[in-house]
Amino acid sequence: MDFKPIKAKKIYEEIIEQIKVMITRGELNPGDKILPERELAEKLQVGRAAVREAYRALEAIGIIEIRPGEGTFVREMGSKPMTDIMSLAVITGKDTLFELLELRKIVEVEAAGLAALRRTEDHLGEMKRWLNLMKEEIDQGSLGDVPDTKFHYAITNAACNSLLTRTMNSISETIKQEMKTILTNMYRTPGTPQQLYEQHKRIFEEIASGNEMKARTAMFYHLDRAEKILKKEMTTFECKLP
Known part of the structure; x- marks a missing residue:
């Protein structure tokens, strides 16, 4: 029998879990205002510092939005039904994120193959434009993440399949919205932007x-390489949380 050690959760982690469960059950919806730190601390009978850390972590991964002078709100997930479903899936746990990354492999690997067969000179020109801009930004010390994303869009467009394009848009938008902080950390890893450029x-x-x-x-x-880097950076991000 393969038993795994039981890890005690910190108080702020318990608060995060409760809020995530309330969102998945529909008890909290996009745009809803959450209790202020003091009120939630009293209700849960915990210190305000724990609530503050929970809110900080939830804001960092894009689940809530703290508006100075107004309060704390569940973040709006987007207007497209597909994006809403995927956004909700992401906040239920990191395992779902990696399922989305697996789906991205399925979609983009096939898109690249179709693009090789169907691309036009205009498609190649669009890809080349974003590729050059990526290198230019990286050489200047920037991340090059925006042209990176645009490059992938251009490949999917070159596959000339509207459903592939729609699926890619949904996946990319979700990852961008929900994992902005972690993606930024991934691109800031020394040498990573240059490696990703060469792969592109x-x-x-x-x-x-x-x-x-x-x-x-x-x-x-x-x-596959990007997924491995993201997994490593996600672990680092979790370890940095108090």
Whole structure:
């Protein structure tokens, strides 16, 4: 029998868990105002510091929004039904996030293969534009994360499949909204932006050459490496929380 050690949760983690459960059950909805720190601390019979840390963590991962002078609110998740469902799924736990990343592999690897077969010169020009901008930003010390995302959109568009494009939009928007802090940490890891640029360049070259299988392989390698980095950074982010 494989038993795992039981880890005692900190008070702020218990508060986070309760708020997440209330959101998934529909007891708290996007736009709803949450109790102020003092009131929630009294209700839960805990110190205000624990509530403050819980709110800080929830805000960092995009679940709540603290508006100075107004209060604390459950963050609006977006207007598209697909995005709303995925956003709600993400806040239920990190395992769901990695399921989304697995889905991204499925979608984008195939998109890269189709793009190699169907891309036009205009599609290649769009990809090249974002690739060049990514390198330019990285060379200037910036993250290059925005042209990175745009590059992936351009590849999906080059696949010429509207459902692939819609699926990609839903996944990318969710990751951007819910994991903004962690993604920023990922791109700030020394050497990571340069590595990601080289991987993007390889993907572009294979698509431009029309090599369907190599385009798929290059995309899979890139997403697999990015997932490993994200997992590492997520662990670091969790450890940094008080």
